[in-house]
Amino acid sequence: xxxxxxxxxxxxIRAGAAMGLVDGITTNPSLVxxxxxxxxxxxxQICEIxxxxxxxxxxxxxxxxxxxxxxxxxxxxxxxxxxxxxxxxGVKACKICTEEGIRTNLTLIFQPLQALAVAKxxxxxxxxxxxxxxxxxxxxxxxxxxxxxIYDNYHFSTEILAAxxxxxxxxxxxxxxxxxxxxxxxxxxxxxLKHPLTDIGLEKFLADWGKMKS
Ligand code: G3P
Numbered sequence: 001x002x003x004x005x006x007x008x009x010x011x012x013i014r015a016g017a018a019m020g021l022v023d024g025i026t027t028n029p030s031l032v033x034x035x036x037x038x039x040x041x042x043x044x045q046i047c048e049i050x051x052x053x054x055x056x057x058x059x060x061x062x063x064x065x066x067x068x069x070x071x072x073x074x075x076x077x078x079x080x081x082x083x084x085x086x087x088x089x090g091v092k093a094c095k096i097c098t099e100e101g102i103r104t105n106l107t108l109i110f111q112p113l114q115a116l117a118v119a120k121x122x123x124x125x126x127x128x129x130x131x132x133x134x135x136x137x138x139x140x141x142x143x144x145x146x147x148x149x150i151y152d153n154y155h156f157s158t159e160i161l162a163a164x165x166x167x168x169x170x171x172x173x174x175x176x177x178x179x180x181x182x183x184x185x186x187x188x189x190x191x192x193l194k195h196p197l198t199d200i201g202l203e204k205f206l207a208d209w210g211k212m213k214s
Pocket of ligand 1: 164
């Protein structure tokens with residue numbers, strides 16, 4: 001499973017990159033707005049830190065306007081992935097992007113047929129939002145399982161990018177179900193390596209080592 005960071009914060013991205021575990025970045029308009037910086041400049045800075053896929057989202061809702069944004073975004077860096085909303089106009093734009101060789105991430109996916117449709121249009125990534133389904137009393141992981149089955153049935157190469165992951169267990173479950181990518185906030189990324197028994201065990205090892213007479 002690839003690990004992506006779901007953030008537009010440069011400090012978090014640098015810290016994650018230093019650990020050597022960040023395969024890519026996802027951003028969305030809310031995450032970018034939080035940083036209060038010029039969008040394209042910020043995305044360019046992210047692409048200088050991370051060489052893997054960096055998703056940058058369009059904010060238009062009509063196909064031609066989306067395509068204009070998509071073509072502009074791809075000028076920022078070679079590793080830009082154009083993020084499009086999974087609405088009819090976004091799916092149309094996805095198809096055109098595929099024909100033009102622009103890689104895409106179709107976002108805000110909440111049901112399996114949306115995932116099937118975007119794969120048929122050649123999306124590079126599909127982003128089911130698990131946490132937001134959990135929030136309304138559905139099991140977000142069922143969606144990952146359904147998409148995995150459908151993509152495997154028809155040999156689609158669209159990668160399943162499990163998004164809206166809120167805690168480490170979400171990452172474990174998505175990995176067990178075969179999601180290709182998990183994108184997570186930095187705080188979840190940090191928690192992935194944590195276990196109290198690791199800390200207690202290390203403390204004891206070092207204490208015992210300190211008692212040893214040389
Ligand atoms: O990757 C999608 C993510 O940014 C949404 O997460 O926690 O706002 O549902 P959340």
